[in-house]
Amino acid sequence: MGMTMSEKILAKASGQKSVKAGDIVWVKVDIAMMHDLLGPWLVDGGFRRLGGKLFDKEKVVVVSDHCTPPATVQQADILKFTRDWARAQELPYYYEFQGPCHQVIVEHGHVRPGRLILGTDSHTCMAGGLGAFATGIGSTEMIGVLLTGETWLKVPETIKVVWDGKLPHGVYAKDIVLKTIKDIGHAGATYQTIEFSGTAIEDLSMDERLVLSNMAVEAGAKTGLIEPDQKVVEFIRSKGVTEEIDMISSDKDAVYTRVLHYYASELEPQVACPHEVDNVHPVSAVEGKAVDQVYLGSCTNGRISDLRIAAKILKGKKISKNIRCLVVPASQHIWMQANKEGILDILTDAGCIVNMPSCGACGGFTSGVIGAGEVVMSSSNRNFRGRMGSPKGEVYLGSPAAVAATAIEGKITDPRKYLPKEVMV
Amino acid sequence: MSFIIKGRVWKYGDNINTDIISPGQYMSLPVEKQAVHAMEAIDPTFAEKVQPGDILVAGNNFGSGSSRETAQMVLKHHQIGAIVANSFARIFYRNSINVGLPVVEMLDTTVIEEGDDLEINLLEGKIINHTKGAEYKGTKLPEHLIEMVKLGGLEPYLAKKLGIS
Secondary structure, eight states, X not given: OBOOHHHHHHHHHTTOSOOOTTOEEEEEOSEEEEETTTTHHHHHHHHHHTTOOOSOGGGEEEEEOTXXXXXXXXXXXXXXXXXXHHHHTTOSOEEESSOOHHHHHHHTTOOOTTOEEEESSGGGGGGGGGTOEEEEOOHHHHHHHHHHSEEEEEOOEEEEEEXXXXXXXXXXXXXXXXXXXXXXXXXXXXXXXXXXXXXXXXXXXXXXXXXHHHGGGGGTOSEEEEOOOHHHHHXXXXXXXXXXXXXXXXXXXXXXXXXXXXXXXXXXXXXXXXXXXXXXXXXXXXXTOBOSEEEEEHHHHOSHHHHHHHHHHHTTOOOOTTOEEEEEOSSHHHHHHHHHTTHHHHHHXXXXXXXXXXXXXXXXXXXXOBOTTOEEEESSSOOOTTTTBOTTOEEEEOOHHHHHHHHXXXXXXXXXXXXXXXXXX | OOSEEEEEEEEOOSOOOHHHHSOGGGTTSOHHHHHTTTTTTTOTTHHHHOOTTOEEEEOSSBTOSOOOTHHHHHHHHTTOOEEEESOBOHHHHHHHHHHTOOEEEBSOXXXXXXXXXXXXXXXXXXXXXXXXXXXXXXXXXXXXHXXXXXXXXXXXXXXXXXXXX
């Protein structure tokens, strides 16, 4: 019987020829990733009580991103703790003020096909866009991983999601994933892998594939995988990785629990409405909803292609006087690229404020949280009650194009209106 | 940790996510200060009314969302005895076992009401509702985790495995 990508990667990580969904296996971890908020300051006590010796410092990556720049003394203390810890452990890979961890580990070549990556953040699954089996764990579990390099995992079943055909103008990866989550449901993929495939997925850029895998956890999935191809190889080589790449793929006769089949050409822009990510409707159903803030950024949709789309829409225009528009590039590298391309000028000329790369207001941590009664249109990944600040606020999620169009009108807007065919990307 | 848990029920619905249990804006505070805000988005009186040993009963997908173990930390701070739900989100379920916070799935939690007195046997997966005089079937702890839970969670389990007293 054939194996899925998940089964192959977990077989390799557990030193076995084959494993099948449902098996519980002890696995060796290729990368253990922690961020500031759920990393060293939470794990240090247990880690020291248990000997305090890292299994392999080359495989531990720490990214300070949630408390950056610190908005309170407590956050500053956490940041200092994290930095001091990384130094004391002589970690070769510590990143600070570089952007959200998921983007940073992708940009710095830590994510590679076939690797097993565990991180103290639920969106660690984003690394699946490059064919790595990546999933979120808690801080206590991370203590065990830091000490032994191992943990136990149940081999997940896989839901195959096939998107064939071409995306229409003004419709993006975010719309694909929102529609998929709507159909699978908030908990529909719990304990399972979502594997994205089909010609529409193959056509997506690396930037856009990461959107799909990033949000797999919003359907409860353990990870979201995309088979690596030449685009992935080129991307990883561009990060200076020279070692052989494990071009892992599911066997033709692999077993799936479900197969969902879609045609990209039939898709319209989608919006997730408060307060669940599966509360998804076509943009036409919510058009005209007044907003107070627009948020373009996050590890989901703050990449360079997202900023380019927003700049196309906002070039020569002004954002609505009734709102504020925050732009948060997903990394310092992206910030610099956007600056070089003149994108930041276009966005700031339109009235946007460019914040530094960090987790920021997406998780309600810093720089742009919302008050009671305020409404946000965001390109981020989660719209739970209280997620971005007040539990009496509301968060809608859409593509960067929908976010940019909404910024112009101050109310939720179909992005196709601002994307004449000749400038469609 | 005991395998028999007795307590009074607080009842909640579906999709009680980690942002509700442990709001992001308070995560950098010490746990006792975070705990004041636990569940406040859906139940502002939670921190005042909840008593040690109380049991949370909810619907589907309890604990969806973040990896944040602060969710377990604040519930443990309030000395919640156990959580019973139709289903749990994956990371939350795993984290709960790792820190020794009992989690039990049962098919239909609508038969349990707020204020009921429950008794849960984790080894047998048995839930007795003393208020209603009823008995329900819940999930047992997975075999490979019983030793970990007996020892009180992952940290004491690792201590034993690594030979640290």
